[in-house]
Amino acid sequence: MLLLSQLINGLQLGSIYALVALGYSMVYGIIMLLNFAHGDIIMAGGYIAVLILTAGRNPVLAIILAIIGCVLLSVLIEKVAYKPLRSAPRISLLITAIGVSLFLQNMAQLLFTANARSFPNTVVIPAINFRIGSINISLTALVTIVVTIISMICLTLLVQKTKMGKAMRAVSEDTDAAKLMGINVNSTITFTFATGSTLAGIGSILYCCRYPLVSPTMGSLLGLKAFVAAVLGGIGSIPGAMIGGLAIGFAEVLVSAVGLSEWTDAVVFAILIIVLLVKPTGFLGRSMQEKV
Amino acid sequence: MLKINDINVYYGPIHAIKGVSFEVHPGEIVALIGANGAGKSTILKTISGLLRPKTGSITFMDTDITKMEAHKIVQQGLAHCPEGRRIFLRMTVMENLEMGAYTQKGVDEDIIESVFARFPRLKERRRQVAGTLSGGEQQMLAMGRALMSRPKMIMLDEPSMGLAPLLVEEIFDIIKTLNESGTTVLLVEQNAGMALEIAHRAYVLETGRITLSGTGKELATSDEIKKAYLGG
Ligand SMILES: Nc1ncnc2c1ncn2[C@@H]1O[C@H](COP(=O)(O)OP(=O)(O)OP(=O)(O)O)[C@@H](O)[C@H]1O
Ligand SMILES: [Mg+2]
Numbered sequence: 001m002l003l004l005s006q007l008i009n010g011l012q013l014g015s016i017y018a019l020v021a022l023g024y025s026m027v028y029g030i031i032m033l034l035n036f037a038h039g040d041i042i043m044a045g046g047y048i049a050v051l052i053l054t055a056g057r058n059p060v061l062a063i064i065l066a067i068i069g070c071v072l073l074s075v076l077i078e079k080v081a082y083k084p085l086r087s088a089p090r091i092s093l094l095i096t097a098i099g100v101s102l103f104l105q106n107m108a109q110l111l112f113t114a115n116a117r118s119f120p121n122t123v124v125i126p127a128i129n130f131r132i133g134s135i136n137i138s139l140t141a142l143v144t145i146v147v148t149i150i151s152m153i154c155l156t157l158l159v160q161k162t163k164m165g166k167a168m169r170a171v172s173e174d175t176d177a178a179k180l181m182g183i184n185v186n187s188t189i190t191f192t193f194a195t196g197s198t199l200a201g202i203g204s205i206l207y208c209c210r211y212p213l214v215s216p217t218m219g220s221l222l223g224l225k226a227f228v229a230a231v232l233g234g235i236g237s238i239p240g241a242m243i244g245g246l247a248i249g250f251a252e253v254l255v256s257a258v259g260l261s262e263w264t265d266a267v268v269f270a271i272l273i274i275v276l277l278v279k280p281t282g283f284l285g286r287s288m289q290e291k292v
Numbered sequence: 293m294l295k296i297n298d299i300n301v302y303y304g305p306i307h308a309i310k311g312v313s314f315e316v317h318p319g320e321i322v323a324l325i326g327a328n329g330a331g332k333s334t335i336l337k338t339i340s341g342l343l344r345p346k347t348g349s350i351t352f353m354d355t356d357i358t359k360m361e362a363h364k365i366v367q368q369g370l371a372h373c374p375e376g377r378r379i380f381l382r383m384t385v386m387e388n389l390e391m392g393a394y395t396q397k398g399v400d401e402d403i404i405e406s407v408f409a410r411f412p413r414l415k416e417r418r419r420q421v422a423g424t425l426s427g428g429e430q431q432m433l434a435m436g437r438a439l440m441s442r443p444k445m446i447m448l449d450e451p452s453m454g455l456a457p458l459l460v461e462e463i464f465d466i467i468k469t470l471n472e473s474g475t476t477v478l479l480v481e482q483n484a485g486m487a488l489e490i491a492h493r494a495y496v497l498e499t500g501r502i503t504l505s506g507t508g509k510e511l512a513t514s515d516e517i518k519k520a521y522l523g524g
Contacts, residue, residue, distance in 0.1 A: 163394070170380050170391050176342055177378040182366035182395035182441060 005135045006257050007250075012141040012210065014249020015148035019203035020226030021233065021241040022155065023196030029172040029236035030192045032090055036097040037077060039223015040104035041197050045070040045204030046214040047112060050119050059124045067201030074197035075190055083186070101220070108216035116215035119208040144206045151202055152242055158195070159238060168192055172236070221265070228272040234285025243283055293318045293445060293476055294339070294370070299348030301331075301338050308334045309345070310500040316445070321467070321477040323487040323508065325521060326497035332480040333375045335497070336447050339478075340372035341365045353444070367395045371443035375450050375480075377434040381423035385414055388422050388433055392440030399440075407436040410466060428459040435466070445476040452483045464490055484521035488512040496521075 020042060027035045048069040052062035081100050085093050121140070128139040159165040170178040171188045179185055207222060208214060225248060233244025251271060252264045260267075275282060294316040301309035309331050316322045326332050337343045339350055341362030349358045357365050366372075380388050389407060393399045408415035411432040417425060422433060431451055438446055448467065452460040460483065468490050471477050481487035488494055491508035496517065504511065511517050 163390075166383070166387055166390060167394065169383060169387075173380045173382055174378055176362075177374065177380065178391070179342060179362035180340060180366065180372050180374060180378075181391045181437070182363045183391070184361075184363045 002257075005137070006253050008135075008137055008141055008145075010250035010253035011246065012144045012249070013252060014246035015144050016203050016207050016210070016222075016245075017226050017229045017248050018242045018245025019148055019151060019199045019206070020222060021229040021245045022238060023200045024227050024230040025233070025235055025237060025241040026168075026192050026196045028230070029238075030168065030189055031082070031086075031093075033082065033093045033097060034227065034235075035196075036094075036223065036227075037100040037104060038074075038196070038200060039219035039221075039226070040101050040108075041070050041074050041200045041219070042204040042207065042222055043108060043214070043216060043219035044073050044104065045201045046119065046208050046218060047108060047117075049124075049205055049208060050117050050214045053120050053123055054117075063124070063205050066205060067198055070197040070201035070204065071194050074193045074200070078190060078193045083189075101223075105216045105220070112216065114216060116213040116218075119212040119214050121209045121212040124205065125209050140209045144210070147202060147206065151199060155195070155199070155238065164188070164191055168195075225265075225268050228268050228275075231272060231280075232275050232282050234282030236286070237282070237284040240282055240284035293320075293353060294478065295351040296335070296339070297349045297351070299335075299338060299345040299350065301334055301343055301345050303334075308500055309338065311348070312497070312500070312502055313348075314495050314502060314505070316476060316478050318476055319471075319474070320492045321471050321479060321490055323479045323481060323484075323491035323494040324497060325481055325484045325487055325494060327520075328482070329499075330497040331500045332497055333449055334500075336372060336374070336449050336478070336480060339365075339447065340370065363395075366441055366443075369442070369444035370447070371438040371441050371445070372447045373434050373438040373449065373451065375453070377430050379422045379425075379430055379433050379437065381421070383422055384418070385420055385422055385425070385433055386418045388437050389414075389418075389440050392437035395441050403440055403442060407439055410439070410470070411436050428455055428462075431455060431459075431463060432466075435463075439470075439475075443475065445478065446470070447478040447480070449480045450482060451479075452481065452486065460486065484517065485512070488517075 023038050024035060027033055045066040049062045049066040052065055053059060077100055081096050082093060085096060125140045125143050130137045159168060167183045167188045170181065170183060171185055175185055229244035229248040230241050232247055233240030248268055251267060255264045255267045296312060296314050298311050298313050299309055300311060312335060324332050324335065334343065338345050341360055345358065349356060352368055352370050355368060357368065380391060389404060390399050393403065413429055414432055414436055417429065425433060435451065451463050455463065464486050467477060467479065479487055479491065488508045488511050494508050494511050495502050496504035
């Protein structure tokens, strides 16, 4: 029974990693950029929510504005920082992303100080526990898992069935060919950033409900772990990001369960190193060389 | 219909196209032939907006498209079927065709049926992932996809590349009937013999310059062409 509650624990954590990993993977798929500022978008979402909640406002409003804030910020970053580098070498883009990440963290520190603020998580999701037999499930875990499943279904429908989703796949497979189809590549890229950061916004709220502290650097470790999840699943692959996220969540929970909780971060990065050494394309990634 | 006026195109410091001018009239098949690296693909990419000329201008149906973005040029009715086919290998045949109709309001059944009528094999394989098609089928998909935007003019970059002789015949027949049904064609080919056979007019490109032009027949019988491109 302990196993079952650990399983749910891992599913909750893994869901959050998956939501964040999707943003990394989709953006990488479309412009070959490891968007290291993605984790800091989560931090921004956390601050927006915490400010609205501590002002005593409606949690629904806080959630909606946090998501909108994440979307606007990431679209703005794309326009200002990444778009001018569209034809620059990928390494310039990567360095820019790291710069944006540092900028956002320092900006947050300037605005909100380096001290962590506590996130009123019970206002968002009441602290209710369900007992099924001998296992204990928190409402937070349940909501996290259900919201993630719904988000994944919506994302899959979006990417597989809608015109915009198909355009995203076309651009990520062959940008020039997509242009020749009449696809507006720039707006498709913007849309991809918006989609990824919507998921980040949702992930941000769910993360804060589990770890109720908001700080300027909260996004960096979460972002890095989600990045590892994306690599593990196969960067660029949407189902890969989902699987990778869950795998990392389970790995962390498993490591803590055997009493090595201070080792979880090390294990996650060990996974990264092993994946890069053994199978750099991850579970579902395609090999870098496309057949001609 | 299409007018290229003294364009110069560079890849960084490399001067790939050096003052090229030519014209395509409505209803024509115009062939652009030349050896490897002559600059044929570069010209097509410049026309369709993937590359920008440093100087010169391009007009399509009285609209200046020199600085127009690629995705807007398609909307003008000018389709480009690129070298190497460039179909979306991870998408299905049907999805590839839908992408071809991206500029249209919806994907209308008539245009799909007309493409399937031209390429019956695509209909059989419409649910298949494009990466699993044979080379000939991929070429047909690339052409079918370009036709989905109902172009007034289509540019084909080496449609016969890598295909067995029988399939090459088939592709050239399709180009001919396509033209007869009213689509203007700009055809880039290394297979100069076949191209000159179906072309009304042709231009010969050598290292970024047009060195010869004339009707398909004239060029096919010219000694220079025979020596350089027709193996004798
Ligand atoms: N991306 C590029 N960067 C630099 N030089 C390029 C690039 N693409 C083409 N070139 C050069 O420009 C010239 C023209 O190339 P282009 O591809 O237009 O030739 P082509 O006539 O289409 O040849 P092929 O018959 O082999 O397709 C060549 O010398 C080529 O090396
Ligand atoms: Mg070429």
